[in-house]
Amino acid sequence: MPELPEVEIVRQGLELGIVGRTIAHTQVLHPRAVRRQPGGSAEFVGLLQNCQILAAHRRGKYLWLPLSSGDFLVGHLGMSGQLVLTPPELPDEIHLRVRIQFSDPGNELHFVDQRTFGGLLVEPGNGDVPATIAHIARDPLDPDFDDDAFAAALRRRRTGLKRALLDQTLMSGVGNIYADEALWRAKLHWARATETLRRPQINDVLAHLRAVLTESLAGNGTTFDGLYVNVNGESGQFSDGLKVYGREGQPCLRCGALIRREPFMNRSSFRCPHCQRQPAQVH
DNA sequence: CCTGCCGCCTGCGCGC
DNA sequence: TGCGCGCAGGCGGCAG
Numbered sequence: 086m087p088e089l090p091e092v093e094i095v096r097q098g099l100e101l102g103i104v105g106r107t108i109a110h111t112q113v114l115h116p117r118a119v120r121r122q123p124g125g126s127a128e129f130v131g132l133l134q135n136c137q138i139l140a141a142h143r144r145g146k147y148l149w150l151p152l153s154s155g156d157f158l159v160g161h162l163g164m165s166g167q168l169v170l171t172p173p174e175l176p177d178e179i180h181l182r183v184r185i186q187f188s189d190p191g192n193e194l195h196f197v198d199q200r201t202f203g204g205l206l207v208e209p210g211n212g213d214v215p216a217t218i219a220h221i222a223r224d225p226l227d228p229d230f231d232d233d234a235f236a237a238a239l240r241r242r243r244t245g246l247k248r249a250l251l252d253q254t255l256m257s258g259v260g261n262i263y264a265d266e267a268l269w270r271a272k273l274h275w276a277r278a279t280e281t282l283r284r285p286q287i288n289d290v291l292a293h294l295r296a297v298l299t300e301s302l303a304g305n306g307t308t309f310d311g312l313y314v315n316v317n318g319e320s321g322q323f324s325d326g327l328k329v330y331g332r333e334g335q336p337c338l339r340c341g342a343l344i345r346r347e348p349f350m351n352r353s354s355f356r357c358p359h360c361q362r363q364p365a366q367v368h
Numbered sequence: 369c370c371t372g373c374c375g376c377c378t379g380c381g382c383g384c
Numbered sequence: 385t386g387c388g389c390g391c392a393g394g395c396g397g398c399a400g
Binding site: 086087088121146161162163164165200202203251253260261309310312350351352353 | 391392393394395396
């Protein structure tokens, strides 16, 4: 499940592997992969033809590549998406959705996606950030992330803390795994009412989020279910760094209480019932 | 405007 | 053995 560290590792791989190269041919093997393209597959392919890739940027879990045409190639990996650099002579991956070939004889760029929640599109490049992702907030590792503004916005919310951390318009890049890890480190319950948080606790959550995201980045991200890989098809090594996510029934690494898995937004939350007690006021 | 919920997808593992 | 179901979960769209 790619979150900030995993998407950033992919971005770095794209920067090294495809920036400066020129697209020669594009093939869409599954129309759902370009469902956000207004004109469909034909438009997507046409807009990429003969474009040079100028840079590789990221906002939260979105990637975008400015093109020599002035357009942006925008991508989201969803839950199971992979952008991999594949030698042309290798057989296609089972879930290959989009193939991009370059004018040079190097590796192709493949968008591979089992569950097809991810996708690509090309849109006009008006402004710094693509219109598609204009609503996505900065992430907590972004130098321009505004702690004061975040704290104020968080306290204006009337919802649960984890729900707020997952809201990409408030803060981006955080998903189910890193939200659970940061809450465990901060000893806060996922349902804690946001309006009851004091500034020191918000600072604490931010510090723990930054720490776990940075540690994961240093370990090349988390490969939990085998679906996340970098552009060279390699897994991340941070799975061992997870202290609470996926550890249902195992002892808390701080106090020994058994980690619980609880239903949350049609998925799961993991917490220590002792370190992360349910507060009086929840959402 | 704000909040919360649903549907979209496929493969895997488990229980019967 | 084989089948059905729960689960993984980010995000856009929409209802209230």
